[in-house]
Each structure stands twice: as C-alpha cells, then as structure tokens.
Amino acid sequence: MNHTSPPIQPTPDVTNQDKTKSWFYSDIVKDHFFEPRNFLKKDPEPGQFNGIGTYGSPACGDEMRVWIKVDPKTEKIIDFKWRTFGCGSAIAATSMISVIATENGGKTLEEARKIRPQEVIDRLGGLPARKFHCSVLCDKALRNAINDYYRRVGFFDKIVSEGNRMIDKIMKVTDEDIEKAVREGAKTLEEVQEKTKVGVNNSSVLPAVEELIRFYKEKYFNS
Amino acid sequence: MNHIYLDHAAATPLNPQVFEAMRYFFDGKEFYGNPSSFHTPGKEAKDVIEKSRKNIAEILNCRPDEIIFTSGGTESDNLAILGVARALKDKGNHLITSTIEHHAVLEPMIFLEKKEGYKLTRISVTEDGIIDPEEVLKAIEPDTIFVSIMMANNEIGTIQPIAEIGNLIQKYRLENHSEFPLFHTDACQASGFLDLDISKLHVDLLTFNGSKIYGPKGIGVLYIKRGIKLQPLLFGGGQEKGIRAGTEFVAGIVGLAKALELVQKEKVKENERLIILRDYFITEILKRIPKTRLNGDKTKRLPNNVHISFLDIEGEALLLYLDAEGIYVSTGSACTSTSLEPSHVILALGLPREVAHGSLRFSLGKGTTKEDIDTVLEVLPGVVKKLRSISPVRVEEKYWNRG
Ligand SMILES: Cc1ncc(COP(=O)(O)O)c(C=O)c1O
Numbered sequence: 001m002n003h004t005s006p007p008i009q010p011t012p013d014v015t016n017q018d019k020t021k022s023w024f025y026s027d028i029v030k031d032h033f034f035e036p037r038n039f040l041k042k043d044p045e046p047g048q049f050n051g052i053g054t055y056g057s058p059a060c061g062d063e064m065r066v067w068i069k070v071d072p073k074t075e076k077i078i079d080f081k082w083r084t085f086g087c088g089s090a091i092a093a094t095s096m097i098s099v100i101a102t103e104n105g106g107k108t109l110e111e112a113r114k115i116r117p118q119e120v121i122d123r124l125g126g127l128p129a130r131k132f133h134c135s136v137l138c139d140k141a142l143r144n145a146i147n148d149y150y151r152r153v154g155f156f157d158k159i160v161s162e163g164n165r166m167i168d169k170i171m172k173v174t175d176e177d178i179e180k181a182v183r184e185g186a187k188t189l190e191e192v193q194e195k196t197k198v199g200v201n202n203s204s205v206l207p208a209v210e211e212l213i214r215f216y217k218e219k220y221f222n223s
Numbered sequence: 224m225n226h227i228y229l230d231h232a233a234a235t236p237l238n239p240q241v242f243e244a245m246r247y248f249f250d251g252k253e254f255y256g257n258p259s260s261f262h263t264p265g266k267e268a269k270d271v272i273e274k275s276r277k278n279i280a281e282i283l284n285c286r287p288d289e290i291i292f293t294s295g296g297t298e299s300d301n302l303a304i305l306g307v308a309r310a311l312k313d314k315g316n317h318l319i320t321s322t323i324e325h326h327a328v329l330e331p332m333i334f335l336e337k338k339e340g341y342k343l344t345r346i347s348v349t350e351d352g353i354i355d356p357e358e359v360l361k362a363i364e365p366d367t368i369f370v371s372i373m374m375a376n377n378e379i380g381t382i383q384p385i386a387e388i389g390n391l392i393q394k395y396r397l398e399n400h401s402e403f404p405l406f407h408t409d410a411c412q413a414s415g416f417l418d419l420d421i422s423k424l425h426v427d428l429l430t431f432n433g434s435k436i437y438g439p440k441g442i443g444v445l446y447i448k449r450g451i452k453l454q455p456l457l458f459g460g461g462q463e464k465g466i467r468a469g470t471e472f473v474a475g476i477v478g479l480a481k482a483l484e485l486v487q488k489e490k491v492k493e494n495e496r497l498i499i500l501r502d503y504f505i506t507e508i509l510k511r512i513p514k515t516r517l518n519g520d521k522t523k524r525l526p527n528n529v530h531i532s533f534l535d536i537e538g539e540a541l542l543l544y545l546d547a548e549g550i551y552v553s554t555g556s557a558c559t560s561t562s563l564e565p566s567h568v569i570l571a572l573g574l575p576r577e578v579a580h581g582s583l584r585f586s587l588g589k590g591t592t593k594e595d596i597d598t599v600l601e602v603l604p605g606v607v608k609k610l611r612s613i614s615p616v617r618v619e620e621k622y623w624n625r626g
Contacts, residue, residue: 024543033540034547039613058577058616061537061565065615083615087539091613 025088026125032092037099040067040081049079050152053144054214056137060207062086064094064141068101070149076106084138089131093120094138101142109146113160115139137207144215151218161215168205173198175212182216189213226549227595231435231527231588232377232412233553237478238437244481245439248474258471259460268473275480282487283429283446284420291445291463292476296411298456299430299445300327300371302467303407306453307369307428308335314403315366321346321354321383322571323376328409329567332371346372350573351520352381356388363395367404374413374424378568378584379519380528382417389425405451411435411443415486416494416525427451431483433475437589438482442475497526497587504529504585504596512604514618518572518582527587532574534618536581536610544606550599553584577618 023030049067056063062085069079080101084094097120101112117136121127143160150158165175173196181195189210192198199205228236248254248271256264258272273287280287293299308318320332322345336343344362348354354372363370370392375382385408392406407428410419414431421429428451432443447453447466459468486493501524509515514534533541538554545552565579585599 033543036613041612054615058535058580058618059575061576061580063616083613085535085614085616086537088543090537091540 024128025092026127028096028123028125029089029092029127032095032124033088036091036095038081038095038102039098040083044081049081051145051149053141053146053148055141055144055211056086056207057210058085060203060210062090062133062137062207064090064138066094066098066138066141066145068142068145068149070109071106072153075109077101077109077112078106080142082138082141086137087131089124089127090137092124093127094141096120096123097138097142099123109149113143113146115142133204140211144211147215167208167212168198168202170202171197171200178209178212179216182213183220186213187217225598226551227591227598228551229585229587229591229595229599230551230553231591232380232525232584232586234434234440235415235437235588236590237439238482238485240485241438241478241481245474245478248477254473258473259462268471271473272471272476275476278480279444279483282419282483284422285446286449288464289446289449291447291466292471292479293443293445293467294472295434295441295443296325296409296430296432297327297443298467299432299443300325300409301331302445302453302456303428303430303447304328304331304369304371305335305456306466307405307407307451308341309339309454310452311368311403311405315368316340317342317344317364317367319344319346319359319362319367319370319404321348321372323348323352323354323378323381323568324371324373325377325409325411328371328373342366348381348571351523352376352379352518352568352572353520353523354383354388356384356391359388360391360395363392363404365399369407370404371407371409374408374410374417374429375525376519376568377412378566379530379572380412380525380586381519382413382523382525385424385426393425412525414483416490416527419487421446421448433479433482436482436486439475439478442472442479444479493589494526497591500587500591500593500596501526501529503593504587504600505531507596507600508603511600512607514620516578518569518574525586527591529585529587530582531585532569532578532582533607534578534581535614535616536607537614538580538582540610541581541583541606544610545599545602548602548606550602553586554582575618577616 044067049069051068051070053066064082064084067081068077071078080098082094082098084091097115100115101107117139147159167173167175177196178192181192186192186195192213193200198209254267256268258265258268276287276290279290293302318332318341320328332343335341346354346358346362359370372383372388374385389406392404405427408426409430411430411432412435415436427448429446434440455466457468462468462471505517508531516532518530518532542552542554565576569579569582
C-alpha cells in the first residue's frame, strides 16, 4: 500500500507546522509521546524519591503516578519521574509537566503547585478539545506528590487539599461531600456513591472521585 | 515505508472490478439520467438499478421487490427499527435487541425507549460474546413486536446463531397465532463471509452495506419481507416504492451489487485462507506477548477478526505506536470517542474496565498476507513492552484470565 496525498486534505485536529501531513496531535505532542522524557524506567530504590503522587485510575482510562525528589533546603524539585497509563496526550502531558517542573534548576514546590493544565497544553502546542481531560490529570498527580512530600517531612500545615470544588455538576457533589462520606466510613467508590450519588449519571467524574477517596483515606485513616 | 492495513471491519478498499462497473455512472458521458425520468437515459438508469436489485435478490434468495436501497448500514438499521416499530405501534410496544449491537441499532432503539414510550429488553451475551437463542425466546412477551440481533459483531467478530433465533421466533409465532415479533438482523460485518440466504436465516429484515465488502461507502440495502409495512424515514418523490424517497445513488447501487456478487463468489476460498491466518496470528500474539487475552469466541468468529486485550496499557497509545510503524488497526477504547467509557461490547463480556481500555481490533482482508502478519508479530511485542514500561498499572491475572 502506498500513500499519496488525497486531492482534498482532511482537516486535522491540530495542524502541523509543515502542513504536509495531518496527524492527530501537534509535533510536540508526537515528540513527547514517542520519546517520553523522565519516565521511571526501573522501580525506585528506597530513598531515591521523597514524594509520590497518583491520580486517576485505569478503570477510567487514565492513571498517572509521579515520583519527586525535593531538596529539603531549597524546596526545589530536583528530580521528577513518572509513569502513565493512558492515551497519547496523557503520556505526552505527563512527559511535558516533568520537563516544566525540573527545567532551569527545578521549580520550588510553591511554584510547581501553580502549574495548571492550560500551561501544559500550551507548551504541547495545543491538544484536541476532547483530549483536555487527559492533561488535567498530570498536574493533580504532581500536587498529590507535593502533599505527600510535606506529609513525610511533617509540614502538615503546608498540605493543601483541593478544597471545596464542585466535583459532579449534575448531582451537585463537592469534594467536601466526598470527604464527609469517607470520614463516615465509606471506603470504596461504590460506598461513596451510595452516600453521595456522585458520578452515577456522569462517569467522567469518576477518576477525580477515586482520587479524592484515596486522598481522604490517607488523610484520616493513613491507609 | 510499507503499510499494513488491518482495519477491514471499518472500511475495505474498493475492488477494482467494482470500480470498473461503477465508472460508467460516474464519468458523466452517457449514464447520468435520473432513474425517475421518462426518457431513454432515465430508463437506462432505472434498468441498471433493477438489474442490480435482481442480482442482489438472487444472492439473498428473495424477491427483487424485497430489496430497498439506502445510504448505508446506519440508515437501513434505522429504517428497520424506527419504521417497523412506528408502523406497529398499535400491535405492541416491546422491542428486543442485544447488549453488543452496533450503535446504528442501539441508538434508534434507545430513542424509541426514551422518547416514544416503547419498552426495550437488551439480551446479554456469554463471556465469549455469543447470544443464547433461548434467552431471546424467553424475553418475548405478548406485546413484543420487533427483535434485532446482529449476524456478526463489528468489534469482536463473534457470529450469532441467527438461523436458530429465527427458527425459534417462527415457532413462537406459529404457536401463538401471531404475526409478531418480526426479526431483523444487521449483517454489515457478515455479508462478506457468511451465507445470506434468507430462507435459511428465517429473518424478516436484513441490513448490509457496501463499505465492508470492497464496495462503495454510502450505499446499503434493507431487505424487507413482502407484506411487512413500515413507516418511511424520508418522504418525497416516492422512489423505492415510497419507502425511501430520494434520487437513487445509481453508481453506488451498481457497485454494491457487483461487490456482493464478488465477495459471495470468493467467500469459501477466502474464508479458508483467512481462518488459517487469523488463528496463526492469535496463537502467536498470545504466545509471544505476556498478559494478553483473546476477546470473543475462538471459532464462532469472523474469519478476519482478531480482538486482543493487552493488559496494563491503553488502546489508543498502542494504536498510535503501531500507526507510526505503518500498521493500521482500531480500538474500542474511550479516548477515541468523547466519553471515558470503554466500548460497550467489551464491557458486555463482563470484563473490567481496565482490561477493556487496552483492547485492539485487527481485522484482516483480501490483501493481507502471511508476511504482513509476521511483520506485525515482529513489531508488536516491542511496542507493547515500551508502553508497559511507562505504565504504572499492573492488572492482576484473576481479573482477566479465563481459566
Ligand atoms: C454492524 C454494523 N452495523 C452498521 C454499520 C454502519 O454502516 P454505515 O457506516 O454504512 O452507515 C456498521 C459499520 O460501520 C457495522 O459494522
């Protein structure tokens, strides 16, 4: 099979610089997808990292895990490794955030906490609209790793839970409702759903819910 | 780079012989008349349509006037479901289908359920993706007017026992002195491989299209048994006996008839060839790559379908890595659509979502060679390994291995 260009070019989601061939993603996404930066090749040695964060779940199609090494004196991220289960843009977005967090000597934890999905998307040269949710997860995994670092070093006042956000717009469930459900003993997604009805008509919020359950379980029960 | 196209369940390349047959109706030289016109060019176009209709009817072993041309599989399915259900509204309001139908069947069914007050039963499948005919029979109620079960599934390629289901429905009708339920099957995926003899299938309506049988896209057929009334979706100039108004796609009709003739003529030999390739491909993937699983029955499947779950990785990422190697496959994973939901077909098999997300469909075709399969078998293990190395997920065996 040989490929010649059709007389009428299909419109790609994101147009490439050279405009000769359409691909689903920008050249930068493609680069980070096929040559991911900073992913964790071997399972970590004890002490190699001092903050770990996870977000998402494979059941929902995306899961990111982030390992950071923070210099305790400067609170700068000096190493950032990751693993991602997900589609092309999910992998590229995690790769890109690892670059953003460690470039120019590394961001401080306060700076790193402010990285937002839009910055990742911009640095990737854009993403198709339906792929935005993928890149929205990697910054959350990073913030979880930052919280984990503060928890380990005992700076509990610096842990920022992603407070009072509307998680499910349809069922009107906030993260506080989920926190309450977990404190009252709900341990699984099903149990939390029984109490809050979160995501029953809107499965797209489930990755966020599962992450919050994990977060609050750690917070209240250390489990 | 050499390209290996393994997505024939989505679309097939046009057979050059089909193109040749269609050419005269495209080139604007002679055969451009409107089939409804009352002059010689119009009559010529009309004759060509009727000749095509007759050829198709011969293959289906039915009468030419039972063949209605549509714009494709989607329209045929919609016409069958919406058309029959609405025409029979005063006879009953219960519809039956399966959990693994194509969206072109499921969506009109769900529409009728949500907006027009029909009741809908969806029959589950076994973990191998097969529908039990007895389950269909059990679901029939006195007010059941319509049953639609696909002949072969578009994702996992499983072949359903249509003749058996048709038989049971006919028996039910006899015993209950009822004309209903009517039985429809979507044969879009099956028409290139299986026998379409209506008298053996015991169906009342049957859908197929051109795009899966090396014919043109945008053309399809709905077989409607004589005597069945249905409400049209399109009203206008009364073409196709008033069931489907609109100037006929003459070239498409000619191409569809030619394509069906060719695939049906070649199917025995081609099936034999593909089954050997398919089984070799499946065996080697499962042998060479750990944590893989075949979805759908091993033997009751289309000769060209290989559907595999690769644990711990996500389907779209795998698809794009293969795309970069010039290997074109398809995925039912969430990221190809707008929702986070993996394919309803894979979930219907009872597989957990994390397994469903890592599934790929390879669908072979006339041009697929053993060398192509060997190339894919060389590329695939490395690509899977790389994606697994960047994945944090380790799905446990108990969730996916079928003992
Ligand atoms: C089983 C089945 N039904 C219906 C369709 C829809 O057909 P079309 O694309 O011609 O409308 C397809 C193909 O996509 C199919 O595989």
